[in-house]
Amino acid sequence: MTVTAAALAQCLRAALQPTQLEVLDESAAHAGHAGAGPQPWGTHFRVRIASPRFAGLSRVAQHRLVYDPLCSMIAQGVHAIAIEVLPPAPPARTPPSAAAPTPTS
Numbered sequence: 072m073t074v075t076a077a078a079l080a081q082c083l084r085a086a087l088q089p090t091q092l093e094v095l096d097e098s099a100a101h102a103g104h105a106g107a108g109p110q111p112w113g114t115h116f117r118v119r120i121a122s123p124r125f126a127g128l129s130r131v132a133q134h135r136l137v138y139d140p141l142c143s144m145i146a147q148g149v150h151a152i153a154i155e156v157l158p159p160a161p162p163a164r165t166p167p168s169a170a171a172p173t174p175t176s
Contacts, residue, residue, distance in 0.1 A: 073113040074144045079152075083120065086140035091121040091157055114150045121157035130156065 076094040083092060095117040118137060125133045133156045138145075141152065 074147050074149050075113065076116060079116055079118065079141060079144060079149075082140050082144065083118065083137065087120065087122040087124050087136060089120050089122040090159065091119070093117075093119040095119075097153075114148060115153075116149065116151070117153045117155070119155045119157055121159050123159065125156055126159070 076096045080092055080094040083089060083094070096113065096115070097117050098113055098115045120137060122136075124136055128136070134154050137154050137156075138152065141149070145152075
């Protein structure tokens with residue numbers, strides 16, 4: 072069974088409710104390297120993710136939160152996952168309300 076970027080993303084969304092998530096399949100760039108499969112996909116991925124679950128955790132603990140839900144996919148032949156934990160997005164700014172009418176005299 073081939074693991075896809077979409078499958079990894081779905082798993083991470085369910086586990087971490089990320090505010091930002093990008094999963095890239097970089098397998099083709101690793102053809103011929105250790106762990107590369109016969110197809111040029113499904114073995115090497117890059118995950119860029121932000122989640123409120125990462126707040127206050129060390130980098131190691133953040134990465135563990137990403138790896139843990141993906142264990143079954145690693146068992147299916149995923150060889151490498153590069154993780155980039157993104158800073159949380161700044162809170163949405165409330166647009167300034169329409170200028171209050173100035174009293175006329």
